[in-house]
Amino acid sequence: MNKSEVVDRIKGLIASELDVNLKVAEIGEDDSLFEDGLGLDSVEIVEFITILEDRFDVQFSELDLTKELFRNISTIADFIMEKTPQ
């Protein structure tokens, strides 16, 4: 998968599996995940992490769970690209 495909898949997961009432078209890859953007609350953030781990077969270590990595979909896609064999 290239980055654009990873980004699209993450958008799809947010729209379909999280309780955020957002359509894929409303989700920007540079939007903040938190209250100043997509508005994922504390419960949805954890759901999001476990869904990403499950669907992309990656694991976030404690050191990976940072504001920088979880800034937006683009930064998460970069991490997944780095961890996933191409």
Next chain:
Amino acid sequence: MLLWALCRERKILLTPPSTGQVKENGRDADAPHFCQHLVSIDFSPEQAELHEPATYIRINTNAAYTQESVFATPRSLVCLKTSGSMASPKLVMHSAEKIAGNVATCIDRFQLTEIDRISIPVPIFHMYGLGAGFLPAIITGASIDIQENTNLIKLLDRERGFEPNKAFLTPGLCEMFIKARRSGRLYDLVVTAGDRISESNFLRFENGFGKFINLYGSTELGAVATSDPDKPLEIRAQGFLKPMDGVNTKIVETETKMDSSHGHGEIYLSHKFGFIGYFDANGKPVGHERGAGDWFPSKDIGVPSPDNNFRIIGRCDNSVNRDGRLLPLAEVETAMESMEGVNRAIVIPHGESKRGKGIIAFCIPEKSDSLKVEDIKQHCFARLPGYAIPDRILIINAPPRLANGKIDIQGLANFYSSEMINDSGEKHE
């Protein structure tokens, strides 16, 4: 700031942050009439300087203030508002002396010292964050990190800089740690309060993150009991609680028929450092002033243990009659949660059954699609009497949740419709 205010003003009201609703006449919708000033903290001002309180603390005059107050008393008073999760919020008045006594019992129980670094990502306008976390920490001279509206990512970011050795968490945050935090920080102590935590989650949390204890208390009485830090993990995980110093307990059987072989009954508490009484928004007392020896009905059902400890079974108002016996639904939930793979069980009354009130159990698995209804039923048969077996068991992979992370039990009840849902919790169209 709070201590300064206590010393200077002597009468302090702590309430949740204002909703921002201001009535047409300029009155704050949330402020009782006896409050002269409203103090709030702006957590995110751009120009905030830690050593310049004026840059982040706001003090406004309450337009609704009336001088006809009952507080013509030399006593220092602290007023807290109940959360309102069980009924309408009430104003609860404490004397500062008794708050200080309550705080001392927490310092002793949690072994707080000035070298501790304490993370408090819970609201400090409620008794848990204030009386058990913030005040004990500040009085011992410990370093404190207070966070508002946090989530796992923000909390871990703060921890990297602050490096706490003790923490006061909600059960929701504990569950987030268990679900998504891989390499655990081993705390010296983590305290949780506010919601039931299953035995399996208790074990998992302590094994991953360090010593774990549960606090039982209320706005009225402050800290009442905790898991005994000196007892082995297995005992603490089963929910046994050791009363704080100054607390007496008695368990009184209710009038309803009950299987008394277990010693179940409503827990009554007296607390040397309990509240003075309830007050209305005008500052007038509601009911009589309470003494240290008065018994307070907790509305919780409990069971005693031989060493004068006790265990909470559930709420009095969350029980049903089945086969002529009172069945605390939390007891059924606890039995179901002892099954491997069950993260949480919620049992609600629904309709009638051949045994009396009908009950339905919702099981939330640790991993989606990892449970079978038949296996859960067999597990129940092995642990519960016939009258306590749920009439129906549903597996719910993604339960509805409230904004604070707690499971929306009312939402689950509304979701349920016997004609519309199969055993996997999926709706038939």
